[in-house]
Amino acid sequence: MGAAIAGLVAVSAAQASVVVLNFAGLNGDAQEHPLTYYDGGSGSLGSGPGPNYGIVFGTDALACSGQPGGNCNSSAIPGGPGANLLFFLTGPGDMMNVPAGFDTGFSFFYSAINNPGNVDVWSGLDATGSLLATINLPVTPSTPGSNGCYPSGSFCPYMAAGASFAGTALSVNFSGTANQIAFADITLGSANAGGTTVPEPATLALLGIGLAGLGFSRRRKLS
Numbered sequence: 390m391g392a393a394i395a396g397l398v399a400v401s402a403a404q405a406s407v408v409v410l411n412f413a414g415l416n417g418d419a420q421e422h423p424l425t426y427y428d429g430g431s432g433s434l435g436s437g438p439g440p441n442y443g444i445v446f447g448t449d450a451l452a453c454s455g456q457p458g459g460n461c462n463s464s465a466i467p468g469g470p471g472a473n474l475l476f477f478l479t480g481p482g483d484m485m486n487v488p489a490g491f492d493t494g495f496s497f498f499y500s501a502i503n504n505p506g507n508v509d510v511w512s513g514l515d516a517t518g519s520l521l522a523t524i525n526l527p528v529t530p531s532t533p534g535s536n537g538c539y540p541s542g543s544f545c546p547y548m549a550a551g552a553s554f555a556g557t558a559l560s561v562n563f564s565g566t567a568n569q570i571a572f573a574d575i576t577l578g579s580a581n582a583g584g585t586t587v588p589e590p591a592t593l594a595l596l597g598i599g600l601a602g603l604g605f606s607r608r609r610k611l612s
Contacts, residue, residue: 407578408491411468412475414439417454417461420612423475424448444577447484449477450563453571453612456542461611464533464542467498467574467583474500474544474571476611482506482564486514487577490559494580495522496551498573500544502531506565510554516562522552526565544571544611549582568610 415421415432422433429441432452452473455463466472477483495510506526512518529548532538538545563572574583 407576407584408442408444409468409584410442410444410475410575410577411471411573412452412473413468413471415452415473417452417459417473420451420453420460420478422446422448423450423452443487443489445486445488446475447486449480449567450483450485451476451478455545456539461544461571462542463500463544463571463611464539465537465545465547466571467547472573474573474611475575476568476571477563478568478612480567482562484515485561485563485575487559487561488514490557491577492554492557493578494551494553494576495524495558495561495578496549496576496580496582498547498549498582499526499529499570500531500547501526501529501565501570502544504528504566504569506563506570508550509562509564510552510558511560511562512556512558514559516560518559519556521554521556521558524550524552526550526570547571547573551576551580551582553580568612571611 415436416434423446425445426432426437426439427442427444429438431437453461454473455461455466466474505528508524510522531543534540536546
């Protein structure tokens with residue numbers, strides 16, 4: 390799977406403000422690890438310092454740019470000009486820690502054309518404590534050349550997913566098959582991806598899910 394922040398709304402995640410991460414400040418062309426970029430630090434290739442939102446990503450997380458011109462098998466990435474997708478290339482998933490905590494909801498856009506996945510929201514750091522929410526990620530359609538999707542970007546279009554929860558979350562675990570799920574506009578403090586006002590269900594009932602594999606190899610990967 391593929392920087393100042395565009396479309397970032399908000400200030401304090403701990404006070405239920407909405408924070409949208411579009412990864413535009415990172416070098417998606419070189420698949421940079423976000424690491425401490427959203428903790429006022431830098432990505433693995435030196436991009437930064439990023440905004441200090443107290444958010445740290447695990448070492449498996451990568452930012453990647455899509456088509457046209459990018460190096461990931463994706464296009465029409467939500468988040469505005471310069472936005473990158475987030476994915477994990479190795480391991481069973483990736484961890485996002487938010488020591489200051491956030492509440493109300495968690496959401497994002499995603500594309501998973503071959504394999505499903507899930508995202509778990511936890512009350513403790515590193516996926517410990519109480520499980521506050523599970524967001525199931527069914528396989529999504531792949532329709533290059535339509536819906537604003539660039540013809541060579543198979544991981545497109547993106548679908549919204551999110552959940553509301555009670556309590557304070559300190560970590561989120563993104564799980565699924567490595568190199569098979571693209572995430573975008575990761576949103577803290579709202580169950581609506583990108584901070585939109587239209588509610589999205591925690592588990593998506595996708596129409597036309599049979600389109601997921603039509604005309605495309607089940608082995609398609611993001612990078």
